[in-house]
Amino acid sequence: MPKRFVAIWFLSLKTDWFLLRNPGLKDKAFVLAAHDHGRMVITAANSIARSQGIDKGMVLADARAILPSLEYFDDQPQKFSRLLESIGAWCIRYTPMVALDMPDGLILDSTGCAHLWGNEAAYLDAIANRFNQFGYHVRLCMADTIGAAWALVHFGENKTIVQPHEQLKALMNLSPSALRIDPEILERLHKLGLRKISHIVAMPRSALRRRFGTGFIRQLDFALGNENEPILPILPPVPFQERLSSLDPILTLTGIEIALQTLLDNLCLRLYQCGKGLRFASFTCFRVDGKVVKIDIGTNRASHQSKHLFKLFELKLNSIEPGLGIELFQLDGSRVEEINPVQEKIWETTGGLDDDGVFELIDRVTNKMGANCIQRFGPDEHYWPERSFKPMDSLQEKIVSSWKSDRPRPVHLLARPEPIQVMAPIPDYPPMLFRYKNKLHKIKKADGPERIEREWWIEEGDHRDYYQVEDEDGIRYWLFRSGHYSDKNYQWFIHGFFA
Numbered sequence: 001m002p003k004r005f006v007a008i009w010f011l012s013l014k015t016d017w018f019l020l021r022n023p024g025l026k027d028k029a030f031v032l033a034a035h036d037h038g039r040m041v042i043t044a045a046n047s048i049a050r051s052q053g054i055d056k057g058m059v060l061a062d063a064r065a066i067l068p069s070l071e072y073f074d075d076q077p078q079k080f081s082r083l084l085e086s087i088g089a090w091c092i093r094y095t096p097m098v099a100l101d102m103p104d105g106l107i108l109d110s111t112g113c114a115h116l117w118g119n120e121a122a123y124l125d126a127i128a129n130r131f132n133q134f135g136y137h138v139r140l141c142m143a144d145t146i147g148a149a150w151a152l153v154h155f156g157e158n159k160t161i162v163q164p165h166e167q168l169k170a171l172m173n174l175s176p177s178a179l180r181i182d183p184e185i186l187e188r189l190h191k192l193g194l195r196k197i198s199h200i201v202a203m204p205r206s207a208l209r210r211r212f213g214t215g216f217i218r219q220l221d222f223a224l225g226n227e228n229e230p231i232l233p234i235l236p237p238v239p240f241q242e243r244l245s246s247l248d249p250i251l252t253l254t255g256i257e258i259a260l261q262t263l264l265d266n267l268c269l270r271l272y273q274c275g276k277g278l279r280f281a282s283f284t285c286f287r288v289d290g291k292v293v294k295i296d297i298g299t300n301r302a303s304h305q306s307k308h309l310f311k312l313f314e315l316k317l318n319s320i321e322p323g324l325g326i327e328l329f330q331l332d333g334s335r336v337e338e339i340n341p342v343q344e345k346i347w348e349t350t351g352g353l354d355d356d357g358v359f360e361l362i363d364r365v366t367n368k369m370g371a372n373c374i375q376r377f378g379p380d381e382h383y384w385p386e387r388s389f390k391p392m393d394s395l396q397e398k399i400v401s402s403w404k405s406d407r408p409r410p411v412h413l414l415a416r417p418e419p420i421q422v423m424a425p426i427p428d429y430p431p432m433l434f435r436y437k438n439k440l441h442k443i444k445k446a447d448g449p450e451r452i453e454r455e456w457w458i459e460e461g462d463h464r465d466y467y468q469v470e471d472e473d474g475i476r477y478w479l480f481r482s483g484h485y486s487d488k489n490y491q492w493f494i495h496g497f498f499a
Contacts, residue, residue: 005149007105009140015030040059042054042060044075052066081103098233123142124142147219168201173198176200246329256329275338278309278333410496420436441475445469466478
């Protein structure tokens with residue numbers, strides 16, 4: 001399939017934008033002006049001002065002398081570059097590859113996109129009509145190369161569609177200025193009588209390179225398709241992406257669900273064939289009014305199961321507001337990973353952390369409650385209880401050391417030990433009672449002490465003597481005394497709860 005590009009030229013981007021923001025200027029002559037060597041020079045003029053002989057490049061003082069009622073505004077180039085970028089992002093609904101052509105144009109890589117609108121002519125009409133509805137005056141052309149599309153949109157007929165491999169024929173009668181070359185080279189071409197591209201194409205390449213340089217040859221090759229011209233898209237293309245346009249705007253939740261299921265089936269089939277699965281995906285809805293609505297999901301393990309992924313999106317579908325209708329749906333697999341098949345065992349009925357059902361349950365919970373609502377912890381090589389475990393990066397991370405099971409440990413360990421008031425005989429007897437959160441607990445059973453020394457290579461401090469105790473209600477606690485009993489500064493703490 002040959003590459004196809006669309007060049008869009010905004011004939012009066014700045015003044016059109018001002019009219020959209022200030023409808024009261026519709027019947028008035030106005031211009032935009034900027035400082036240039038101490039003078040205010042006009043950078044853009046609306047059609048009424050141009051009809052009075054006022055145009056771009058004139059000194060503002062001279063223009064106001066011609067038309068005293070002329071209104072002017074300060075030009076802000078940065079604002080209009082951001083405007084053009086936002087318009088380019090809006091054009092993502094027509095193709096995933098949109099690039100800026102500063103200062104007043106866009107380049108669309110429309111390869112494989114036009115058939116969604118019927119044909120290439122209908123594709124250009126759809127884009128032009130939408131911009132005209134918004135209030136922008138545009139010209140569009142389509143060709144196999146960026147250079148040919150740009151040349152025809154600026155020097156040819158509006159909505160010209162160059163058939164595949166016929167860009168040379170379409171460019172022959174255009175001026176060399178359509179090749180986007182330096183003014184100095186253009187002036188030398190005119191002096192030599194080379195006023196059409198057909199005159200240049202007929203000349204030997206060696207002579208052209210010697211007289212005009214390699215840059216000129218490169219621009220000519222870009223237009224003719226002899227060399228591929230790079231394109232820098234506004235948004236980097238996503239390798240795994242599916243798009244679905246609708247003939248009529250979608251307004252119902254059922255229609256959105258059907259579109260999502262269709263996109264998921266297509267994308268998951270591609271992922272399955274590549275041996276990959278989704279870790280993060282976005283479902284984007286382009287509305288008729290120009291607004292974009294997007295919802296995201298993430299998985300704890302790569303998956304290409306369409307039904308499971310649909311359930312994750314289904315939790316968030318109610319947040320999509322269709323407005324006047326959705327005209328295009330897009331599903332992006334922005335993060336994918338390899339899927340390594342798990343070896344099944346004959347006599348095991350569950351797969352532990354490798355069980356797909358476990359991962360699917362965790363995915364549903366995390367997408368509903370938040371990514372940090374479920375965490376996995378593994379053992380760490382430390383004696384100090386607070387440091388004896390660490391959060392794991394994922395459910396599939398391998399544990400390199402084993403849990404210490406020679407001594408009982410509480411199922412609930414407090415993040416920080418909390419001080420308590422204790423009555424205990426001396427010297428190393430367990431407590432008889434303790435007060436925690438203003439409640440007195442009488443101890444019926446106790447075991448200990450278990451001494452845990454502080455890790456001196458990390459920090460200095462007292463050791464701890466831990467006791468397992470059980471109160472009159474049968475609840476078991478993990479208590480410790482920090483320091484020797486004989487020390488005047490010893491303290492008692494509660495550090496955890498047993499099952």
